[in-house]
Amino acid sequence: MQSLTIRRPDDWHVHLRDGDMLRVVAPFTARQFARAIVMPNLVPPITTLGAAVDYRERIWDAAGREFTPLLTYYLTDDADAEVIDHGFNDNVWTAAKLYPANATTNSAFGVTDLRNIYPALERMQTIGMVLCIHGEVTDPDVDVFDRESVFIDRILTGLVRDFPNLKIVLEHITTAEAAQFVRDASENVAATITPQHLHLNRNALFHGGLRPHAYCLPVVKREKHRLAVRAAATSGSPKFFLGTDSAPHPRHAKESACGCAGIFNAPYALESYVEVFEEEGALDKLEGFASEHGARFYGLPLNEGTVTLNREANDVPDRLGVGDIDLTPFHAGSELRWTFVD
């Protein structure tokens, strides 16, 4: 196949940041995706209607009005069911995001005990609003490579039992256990999958030396997990869909004694996914994963229009950025087999 045309896709998990960074990164997402679920882990986090409406304006200024940002409410211990309900009804936010406190970048205001947000979750279940979860425990006694599977055992299993009708997206899954859990759960439970967790196993973190640009959370896992996540993504199951988790950090913050977690994959996101689907002999499954399953799960219409990828070599630069914003994209310095055309 020399060319692949699919329905215009959406990104169900992205970090667009704010300020100068937003202006640099948002156009990359808007170029490939019609809509995106935009994560609320700004400083301070998005927890009010006013902050969300203002942020949406700044995204439109950066990305253009053709692009549809779907905002998320940041759940804290003080999460307010009335505010959540109000913002959902007014189409200010589409989902709420659960960060266990201190699990990842800008999650210090996250939830310390799930019981604190049970009233909020009750309301979300009633109104049909999606809960997006960063699924890792933060217990320092748990090995960093086990934090997702332990989260499933200790937290998610009980949550799904207590809220059987709540729509839940387990974000950026990285393990065989997560893929299995989502497959076996009710139709109310789905997962997003990033390009990096399809391409990398944990050897990539140490390939010839320490590789900060391969570091994200949840951290990449053993090869057997990568293969399980690949199988889930390319299976055609409507429970698995595209969420890049593109998470830009300035180069100096990545290449540091204490480097930030996050991979900036937005500029070559579709090129990165299509390569995986081709390798798995599943090019026919890409459209469902990228453009249909997520919209159906969220109860939103499918996009009109298409995008095309050509099977032409595509050199990824070492650096991207404008002015002071210096970024290293995923696949930096390597050649991808496909090129996004429009």
Ligand SMILES: NC(=O)N[C@@H](CC(=O)O)C(=O)O
């Ligand atoms: N994925 C990451 O490694 N980082 C994300 C946060 C997140 O999605 O956990 C970020 O905001 O930088």
Ligand SMILES: [Zn+2]
């Ligand atoms: Zn996360």
Ligand SMILES: [Zn+2]
């Ligand atoms: Zn993320």
